Amino acid sequence: MYLLITFIGVLTFSHSAHALVQKDGVGKLPALGWNSWNAFACDVNETKIMTAANEMVNLGLKDAGYEYVNIDDCWSVKSGRDSTTNQIVPDPTTFPSGISGTASSIHALGLKIGIYSSAGTETCAGYPASIGHESLDAATFASWGIDYLKYDNCNVPTNWSDTYQSCVPEPGSSYEGPFPNGTCPAAYYSASHPAAPSNYDWSTSNTTKRYDIMRDALIAQNRTILFSLCEWGQAEVWTWANQTGNSWRMSGDIDPSWSRIVYILNENSFLLDFLDFWGHNDADMLEVGNGNLTLEENRSHFALWAAMKSPLIIGTALNELSTDLVNVLKNKYLLAFNQDDVFGSPAMPYKWGANPNWTWNSTSPAEYWSGASQNGTLVLAFNPSGTALEKQIVWSEVPQLANGGDAFEVTDIWTGDDLGCVSNGINSTVATHGTAGFLVGKACQGTSQSTSSLVRQHREVRECAGLFGGDNKY
Known part of the structure; x- marks a missing residue:
């Protein structure tokens, strides 16, 4: 109960005064689309991206409202940036048309394209990332025709570390639990990563500043780019991210296990007062179609993500998806609820x-x-x-x-x-x-x-x- 009261106390500030309102309604409603990571991880290429885009059309997912085709990590040359322009370079082997060529093909289908980077020196897979290059990268992405940026949180330089450690009540390498009533006990923290004072304003943290820099760089472009924060629920992101991005991850990564899906569901059920139009808790990409989930588990996963008004980003190989699961992803009642343009609050x-x-x-x-x-x-x-x-x-x-x-x-x-x-x-x-x-x-x-x-x-x-x-x- 303590957590719930604390969260509600910040709600009015974050939504009524500082929402990131973009042109043409971009980001008002939860994003609908597809992402490469859960299906392919680093084994990503132009052919797989275009297969997903074409299947979104062929399977009726585009007609159901899904619009973003997002390339996750590992799309660039790993050795470094262009020695002349300093731009990130698309891998010419895996993306022979370049990202701009892939974007043109996706746009020709009436869909939008997303790209990935990280607010650190390298991405999570060790590819060039964007800290210190935000303006250049935002301009590059815009020139390629990018419509969506997923911005991760790996390889943060020491000088950008936060003074305090926030509570993300999930088992980790340094503390496995327990988390009494969703709180983090003293053993969760350390001398180098202490707990914040009770009145600490996380909007002044270095995490916030890192993401705000990229927000400003994106806004400066002559193109509307949805900004999806992937910072794993750190720095009490739900208390400030509504003024920074259109969605924000509220937890660590999902995986295609029932136990992990239910864990994230439980976490997010205590954070739902922090979302409305223009800003959404991201419970992470869908695992529908992955792992050994039963049909009932796939249905529950999708229904509850839709009801919580999380972005619904499909993460499976669409050309291998069963008809039953395609129908789950196209459920008109759940999609209508998730995308309601009059009622912004989630089910609770x-x-x-x-x-x-x-x-x-x-x-x-x-x-x-x-x-x-x-x-x-x-x-x-x-x-x-x-x-x-x-x-x-x-x-x-x-x-x-x-x-x-x-x-x-x-x-x-x-x-x-x-x-x-x-x-x-x-x-x-x-x-x-x-x-x-x-x-x-x-x-x-x-x-x-x-x-x-x-x-x-x-x-x-x-x-x-x-x-x-x-x-x-x-």
Whole structure:
């Protein structure tokens, strides 16, 4: 509870006065796109980038709203900058058309292109980075036709280190945990990396200054470039980054394991008061389609990232993605919520479920979520447990519905089924690691039919019609 109160205390300052508002609405809503890293890491080249761009069109992802095709680390010559111009040099072997040529091809598809650098001397993979070269690199990126910059946090020079260590409650090499109620105990810090005073203003930190320098360099260009901060939740980034970038990573890196996805979900559930239009917590790139995640886990991952209004940046090989997972990424109800241009706030937990409300639990986070949108209230029931569970959504417990009546028009977000006018609430059997989701619309005259049998009836009809693939749980 201490963390939540501390975060809310800074919210009004960061959003009402200092949002980074860009031309043509760029950055107002969470970015939708694709990035090369989770799929290919350093094994990236022009062919793979163009395959992703073409698949975004062919699979209907562009039509669903995805627009950025982002090249991550390892795109340049590793040995250094151009000896004459001092510019970063695209690798002529892996990008024979150069970045500008690749950008032209992507723009011809009606898409946008992103590039990667770091606020340090080298990128995370050891390639030339941008600290000390921000103006030159921003101008170079703009001249190439870049639309998006992911700016990492590796290889920071000693003279740019922060005076204090911020609390990022994740296991690391120097401290594995625990993190009582999401806090960092004394053992997390050291003499060389002490905790900040309670009244410390992180917007004065060197981390903030490093990212502000690149922000200013990008703004100075005659091209709008979305600025995505990838600084891993350091320096309490959520308290200042709304004036610096369009999104900011709130945690360390994701990986395609269920445990890591749930860990980040738990972290971000306590930070959601810090985002709205023009600035978004970035829960990291999607792992949908990667690793050994089940269909239910992929659905939950996408649904909760969309509901939290994180940028939705796909990170898998699109030409190998199953139809089921393409459909998850194109879910029209979740994308509409994520991209709502009237309601900027995310869905938030309204009930933790197995745990008391506001419990920090990295394996069993908040289970019941809701958020307002133009189309109605999105309500999710997440099952983090290892067995299927009956989940009960009660209208009177949902903040957006509590004073609106006893019955509402309801749509199942996974099947698209219109469940009609549903009284009191809705029960669903939710598979292990699955998420039930409903769009709750206008108030209506209630039905006498039990909600659990109503959901079951609609699912049985779809299964008999061969529309549900035998998967009769969420």
